Amino acid sequence: MSHDYSSIASELITSLGGADNIEQAAHCVTRLRLALKDANRVDSATLNQIDLVKGSFFNGGLFQVVIGPGDVEKVYAALREQTWLAASTLADVKQKGADKGNGLQRLVRVFSDVFMPILPALIIAGLLMGINNLIGAKGMFIADKTLLDAYPSLDGLWSLINLMANTSFVFLPALVGWSAAKRFGGSEILGIVLGLMLVHPDLLNAWNYGKAVAGLEGQSLPYFDIFGVFQIEKVGYQGQILPILLAAYVMSVIEKWLRARVPNAIQLLVVPITTIVITGVLALAVIGPVTRHLGILITQGLVMLFDLAPVIGGLIFGVLYAPMVITGMHHMFLAVDLQLISTQGGTFIWPMIVMSNLAQGSAALGVFYMSRNLRERSMASTSAISAYFGITEPAMFGINLRYKFPFYAALTGSALGSIFLSLNQVQASAIGVGGLPGFISIIPEHIPMFVIGMLVAIVVPFALTCVLSMKIIRPGYRVA
Missing domain, CATH: 3.30.1360.60 (Glucose permease domain IIB)
Known part of the structure; x- marks a missing residue:
């Protein structure tokens, strides 16, 4: 139109x-x-x-x-x-x-400003990784076999997709370094260099850190020996967020301080090398180890909560996520998702986000079905489609919050879907499109339970909206 x-x-x-x-x-x-x-x-x-x-x-x-x-x-x-x-x-x-x-709002804005520019790269990588997982999933399409077992000619395609899917996650610190440096007022190219340094091939890959600490498979932690006085762990930070986020902030502060004091004639010679050397040492010696353990504690706390009380965890998240979208606080969960994927191999947060998005779309679809107003029907239908593909603001602000009861119906469906996923420990291997195509990013063995959760999040809000519209708006009639 x-x-x-x-x-x-x-x-x-x-x-x-x-x-x-x-x-x-x-x-x-x-x-x-x-x-x-x-x-x-x-x-x-x-x-x-x-x-x-x-x-x-x-x-x-x-x-x-x-x-x-x-x-x-x-x-x-x-x-x-x-x-x-x-x-x-x-x-x-x-x-x-x-x-x-306030302070919390400013923190949320930082996460939003840093992660929104790199979100397309993460979604594309997540979708490709999901496709790759489906190709390599045993029993998904053929009993007791993967598609690779049945069709060996797919191996080259699988390897190519795997390369493209992993690129964004392997070099995630470089993407965050660029975006964070831009946000904090530092040099974007130095942010990229700092991020790449944290995933340099000479460093122990972060995925093997746990094995090295435990001494498994003959591995041990390597160190930089500095003048025989102190040692720095020779460990990378692949797929991790907190180390590069804080390091980029420190780098930007140092760079801006130097630029204000170093004469223009020698800035190009002095500022970049001084900034990278100081920040690099701090990142590997202090910032990296501290934030890595902080990230581990955060993820372990979340995992413990959802293990001990999956119903409560799913209920709280399902009810509160949509209101967080209204305030913009939902951007913080992207960092949590990436941290969970890095340390646990999958995230249980992102699948529940899909439940919330689908529920908002279905509530709007219920208004479309019950309404007689042509403008309202047009807005409700397009908003529902948008929400089904991960963009919920039009449905929430244009339809659901306007009538209020569709919003409450959506929260109910989101909570029930999230509780179901939490009870069944459904996880995603990556971040994808937060809507109907979301199943692609789910770990293959969890897809059946995820699909059932999707049906709950779709059917419940739609049915509740239809019932409530007859009782609240005009008893016995469709919404006028």
């Missing part, structure tokens, strides 16, 4: 209090992020009735308008054209509202 983006942008500007009330604007996958001079000048009631607008709210010092994937870019372009605003990055606009948030 074609839309008049120029007209929509004009209506938005008026509802936002005029062009002079907008200081900066940027957008993410689904939302306009706006730094406003005075939020009290916004006419939310009128704004939420504008074509394509699926909801709006104020969070983290920014006013956010939910548009939806694809359309948000075109509305943003039209808005910039009419307001003469300079192009701003998401980080620029978030920084505008940073002083208005």
Whole structure:
């Protein structure tokens, strides 16, 4: 469907209090992020009735308008054209509202700013890894055999896909180093170098760290012997997040401190080498070992919680994840997922995220089925499809939160699906598309239980929304 983006942008500007009330604007996958001079000048009631607008709210010092994937870019372009605003990055606009948030909100913004730019690489790698796992899964398609056993000619394809799938995870510290350095104001190329250093082939591969510590298979921990005075573990950090995240922050602080004091004539010679040497030693000697053990403690704590009380763990996560999406706190779970994959070989968090996304989509689909309003039906159907493929904001803000009861129905379905997955210890081997294609990233032997969980998360919210719509909106009738 074609839309008049120029007209929509004009209506938005008026509802936002005029062009002079907008200081900066940027957008993410689904939302306009706006730094406003005075939020009290916004006419939310009128704004939420504008074509394509699926909801709006104020969070983290920014006013956010939910548009939806694809359309948000075109509305943003039209808005910039009419307001003469300079192009701003998401980080620029978030920084505008940073002083208005508390410490936790600022921490969440850091995780969001670092991980959102590299998310496409992680999703692609996760999907490829899932396909690879299916090809190599015994009994998945042929009894007591893998597809590789039955069709040896697939071996070359399997190896090629495996190479492409593992690249993002093997060199994950380099990706995080680049994005984190950019976020913290350091040199992006030095962030990449620092990340690559932490996975250098001369270091013991992180996957073998446990064997070396336990002395298994004749392995032992190698060390850098520094002048016979002290030793540094010669260990890599493949697939790990916390070491490079903190190291990139320290690197950026050191680099900015040096740039402010070293004369311009010798900056190129002095600043990069000094920054890398100091940060490299700190990363391998202090930051890496400390954050590795911190990450292990965090993952062990989560695993223990879900082992001892899977029902409580699944219930809490299933109910709270969608509200966390509203606040933006859900970005923190990406780091947790990657840490679990690195230390445990799989994550039980990401499959439950899929449950929440599917549940929001099904609640919106229930509104579509019950509604008589053509505009509402159109918005509900497109929002449901979007949620089924991992983008839930249009469904949540445009439909479910507007009526409230579909949102509660979605939380119920999400909680039940998450409890089921938690009880059956369903895990994903990688991060993929958080919706209907999500089964591709699930460890093959867990796929049947995951599919049942998907059915729970789809059917329960849809049925509850249909029932509640008759009792709450207009007893005995479809939603008007």
